[in-house]
Amino acid sequence: MTAAEKAGRSLLRRCISLLGGEPVLSALVVALIATQWRHPRAWTDLPRLVDWPTVMTLAGLLILTKAVELSGVLMWLSHRVVHRVRSERTLAMLLIGLAAALSMIVTNDVALFVVVPLVLSLDKLTPLPVKRLAIFLALAVNAGSVLTPLGNPQNLFLWQTSGVSFGRFVIALFPLCAVLMAMLYGLAACAFAPKPLDLSRDAVSQPVDRPFAVAAAILFVAFVLLADAHHPGIGLAAIGFGFLIWRRDAVLRIDWALLLIFALMFIVLRSVAALPAIREAIAALDLSTPLRAYVAAGVLSQGISNVPAAIMLAEFTRDWRALAFGVSIGGFGIAIGSLANLIAVRLVKKRGIWMAFHLVSIPFWIVGGALGAWLLSVSS
Known part of the structure; x- marks a missing residue:
């Protein structure tokens, strides 16, 4: 066997091993093969379907979050938190x-990159139900981001295309945000016990690499501003x-599989959204009433995620409020409904x-969907 054949087999084994340990990645690969088989597209055209600014923004946030973690500042902050919060x-x-408050200002994805690493650091000091917390944080950023045009990409898109003022958008979405947050806090009161935190693992606070922490914090803010100005590539x-020159571990130790998952999601979801059968089915729904547009947005988001759903359905209805309600609810339910869900789950990495x-x-999607439909009907 030649050296090239050995290298090829080694690469194949690594790919199979990667897919075996990544169910979402495996499902996306299968879906890509299926869509290419049914509706073939030149493979060289597929990279054009990827929203590269989003992927570059995600990559930058992964690097900066890893840098903040390596600086030790999260452990220092966690030490302070557990001594002030007792249950x-x-x-x-x-x-x-x-998480909800941050998502209203810096988008739901960025909010998760702040709060989830904090939870993981807290878990090193006191045993926490990390899986449960991560799930509730994903729900929190989806619920909180409903309120403002800055909270998530679909809101930004609908705000820009609708032409309404920032204040009017907030007022229109406030009832849904309030209901979802009330639901979430009620559910959290049942899901988390008032038992005291076990501080037996809390030793002396970890020293902080101050220059590294300060640099990471400044770069975090600068990168978010650059991304908001549509220059994530430069950042x-x-x-x-x-x-790579100063602290290469901040780059080499990020979740590269998550970046691949996001790139494949754009290719697969946009390929599905462009299928003639899908577009014909939506056109046949007659989205002339707010309730129909709302239901279509909430359901379609479960299959192609809420951002593509908002973009696609905006071609069939001008009721921006019904669409905003629908894609907001669509962020719950199946994980693919919102990319923030995938980020939260990936950051935690718990079996x-x-x-x-x-x-x-x-269940949150079902109950929230029913309440959202009621809110839409009483205010239409």
Whole structure:
């Protein structure tokens, strides 16, 4: 066997091993093969379907989050938190509120990159139900981000295309956000016990690499501003090159599989959304009433995610409020409904979290969907 054949077999084994340990990645590969078989598209055209600014933004956030973690500042902050919050339930309520509030300002994805690593650091000091917390944080950023045009990409899209003012958008979405947050806090009160935190693992606070922490914090803010100004590539190149020279572990130890999953999701979901059968089926639904547009958005998001659903359905109805309600609800349910769900689950990396997530998220989607329909009907 030649050296090239050995290298080829080694690469194949690594790919099979990767797919075997990544069910979402495996499902996306199968879906890609199926869509290419049914409706073939030139393989060289597929990269054009990827929203590269989003992928570059995600890559930059992964690097910066890893840098913050390696600096030790999260462990220092966790040490401070556990000595001021005495019960598991209080801690959960605090983290849910923090995640929701951040998601209204810096988008749901960025909020998760702040709060989830904090939870993982807290778990090193006191035993926490990390899986449960991650699930509730995913729900929290989806619920909180409903309120403002800045909260998530679908809101930004609908705000820009609708032409309404920032204030009017917030007022229109406030009732749904309030109901979802009330549901979430009620559920959290049942899911988390008021038992005291076990601080037996809490030793002396870990020292902080201050220059590294300060640099990571400044770069985090700068990168978010660059991404918001639609220049994530410049920011990614700068922090990637800089950290490779200074602290390469901040680059080499990020979740590369998550980036691949996101790239494949754009290819698969946009390929499915472009299928003639899908577009014909939506056109036949007659989305002339708010309730029909709402239901279509909430259901379609379960199959192609809420951002593509918003973009696609905007071609068939001008009722931006019904669409905003629908895609907001569509972020719950199946994990693929919102990319934030996938980020939360991937950041935690706990066995069995996919099943646990859907046992909470799907009922939340059903109940929230019913309440959203009621809110839409009484205010139309």
